[in-house]
Structure formats: C-alpha cells, structure tokens
Amino acid sequence: MDTIQITRAGIKDIEKLQTIGRQTFYETFAEGNTEENMKKYLEEGFSDQKLNNELNDMNSQFYLATIGTQLIGYLKINFGQAQTELKDRASLEIERIYVLKEFHGQKVGQLLYDKAIEIAKQAKSNYVWLGVWEKNLRAISFYQKNGFLEFDRHIFKLGDDEQTDLMMRLDLSQNHS
Numbered sequence: 001m002d003t004i005q006i007t008r009a010g011i012k013d014i015e016k017l018q019t020i021g022r023q024t025f026y027e028t029f030a031e032g033n034t035e036e037n038m039k040k041y042l043e044e045g046f047s048d049q050k051l052n053n054e055l056n057d058m059n060s061q062f063y064l065a066t067i068g069t070q071l072i073g074y075l076k077i078n079f080g081q082a083q084t085e086l087k088d089r090a091s092l093e094i095e096r097i098y099v100l101k102e103f104h105g106q107k108v109g110q111l112l113y114d115k116a117i118e119i120a121k122q123a124k125s126n127y128v129w130l131g132v133w134e135k136n137l138r139a140i141s142f143y144q145k146n147g148f149l150e151f152d153r154h155i156f157k158l159g160d161d162e163q164t165d166l167m168m169r170l171d172l173s174q175n176h177s
Contacts, residue, residue, distance in 0.1 A: 002067045002068045003067070004065055004066070004067055004072070004106075004107075004108055004111055005065070005066050005067075006063050006064070006065050006075075006111060006112065006115050007063065007064055007066070008061060008062070008063055008064075009055070009061075009062035009063060009064050009074070010055065011052070011055050011056070013055075013062070013064060014048065014051050014052065014055065016064065016071050017046070017051055017055075017062060017064075017074065018046045018048075018051060019071070020064070020071050020072075020073065020074050020098070020100075021045070021046045021051075021074065021096075021098070022042045022046050023100065024073065024074075024098035024099065024100060024101075025041070025042060025045070025046075025098065026038060026042065027100065027101045028098065028136070029133075029158070032135055033158055033159075033161065034159065034161070036159060037158050037159025037160065037161055038158075038159075040159045041158055041159060054076075054082075057082050059078060059079040059080045059081055059082030059083075060076065060077070060078050060079075060082045061076070061077050061078075061119070062074060062075065062076050063075040063077075063112065063115055065099070065108050065111065065112055067103075072099060072100050072103045072108055073097070073098055073099035073100060073103065073108045073109065073112060074096070074097075074098055074112070075094070075096065075097050075112040075113075075115060075116055076094075076095045076096040077092055077093065077094055077095065077116050077119060077120075078092070078093040078095050079092055079093075079123065079125075083095075084131070085131070085154065085167075086129060090125060090126040090127070091125055091126060091127050091128065091129055091169075092116065092119065092120040092123060092125040092127075092128050092129075093128070093129055093130060094113070094116050094128060094129075094130040095130070097109050097112045097113055097116070097139075099112070104138075109142060113142075113146060116128065117170075117172075120172060121172060125172060126171065126172060126173045127169050127170060127171045127172055127173070128148075128169065128170045128172060129151075129167065129168065129169040129170075130143065130148070130167075130168055130169075131154060131156065131165035131166070131167050131168075132165060132166050132168060133156065133163055133164075133165055133166075134153075134163070134164045134165065134166055135163075140166065140168075143168050143170075144168075146170065147170050148168040148169060148170045149168060149169060149170075150166050150167065150168050151167055151168065151169050152167040153165065153166055153167060154167055
C-alpha cells in the first residue's frame with residue numbers, strides 16, 4: 001500500500017473538502033438520522049461560503065489525508081475564537097477527524113490525530129478537547145485509547161434533532177518539555 005500523506009488544505013482544496021466532508025459525514029451518521037436532517041446539514045455544513053470562511057480563518061486549519069491521488073480523510077482543528085465552544089487560548093479543539101469507511105482500521109485516523117497533537121504541542125496548548133456524539137462508540141473508544149477523558153456534555157443539533165455530544169479532553173501540560 002502506498003504511504004499516507006497528510007497535507008494542509010487551502011482555498012484551492014475547497015471542492016475536495018466538500019466532497020470528503022459530505023461523504024464521510026454521511027457514512028458516519030446516515031444510519032442514525034433522518035434523510036431530511038442529513039441533507040440539510042450536508043448542504044449548510046459544507047457550503048462554499050462556510051468552507052471559504054473557515055479556510056480563511058487563521059484560527060482554523062484543515063489537513064487532508066491522501067494515498068497516491070485518492071483523498072481518504074481529513075482533519076479540522078481550531079484555536080482561540082474559532083473553537084466551537086470553550087474558546088480558550090490555551091487549548092486546541094479537534095473539530096473533525098473523518099476517514100472514508102473503506103479505510104477504517106488502517107491508521108488513517110491515528111495519523112490525523114497525531115498531526116493535531118503535534119500542532120497542539122508546537123502551539124504550546126495546555127490541552128486538546130473535542131465533542132463526540134454519544135452514539136459514535138467507535139470514535140469514543142478511539143479517543144479513550146488516546147488518553148481523552150469526558151469532562152462535560154453538550155447538545156448538538158442536526159436539523160430538528162437534538163443529540164448529546166460527550167466533551168472530552170486530553171491534558172498536554174505534563175508532556176511539555
């Protein structure tokens with residue numbers, strides 16, 4: 001198998017981000033949600049305007065995972081005011097790590113995750129946090145395996161459906177040398 005490359009995404013990658021974003025979100029959540037709520041979220045969450053704003057925000061970064069020319073996953077991280085909650089300058093939020101279903105179990109998510117932690121350490125963040133749907137057991141177990149602990153819960157609205165996200169965090173302060 002070719003090696004997995006991880007590269008920072010820019011404005012030129014907006015269509016790739018839309019495609020991988022919509023496909024991976026759909027694969028991950030279609031089963032537990034109505035078609036109508038999914039359609040609405042996919043249109044709004046990955047619209048040209050929203051992605052354009054996020055790509056132009058210096059506090060948000062996207063990274064693409066590819067094998068050869070095939071895009072297989074992506075990462076989105078936020079600093080400071082770009083964070084969806086907390087907005088703590090001492091933290092980094094992992095907003096999204098998504099990998100195409102056919103590449104699950106091939107360490108793609110781990111590589112994207114490692115990239116986020118590396119960036120957090122370079123930025124001297126004290127901790128990394130994220131929200132994960134309480135029914136996404138695969139993701140919860142992945143983050144627990146990487147040392148994350150639940151510290152809170154919040155509501156995520158998908159269309160007209162209110163869902164509970166677990167808020168999880170990993171302290172980095174002891175890892176700073």
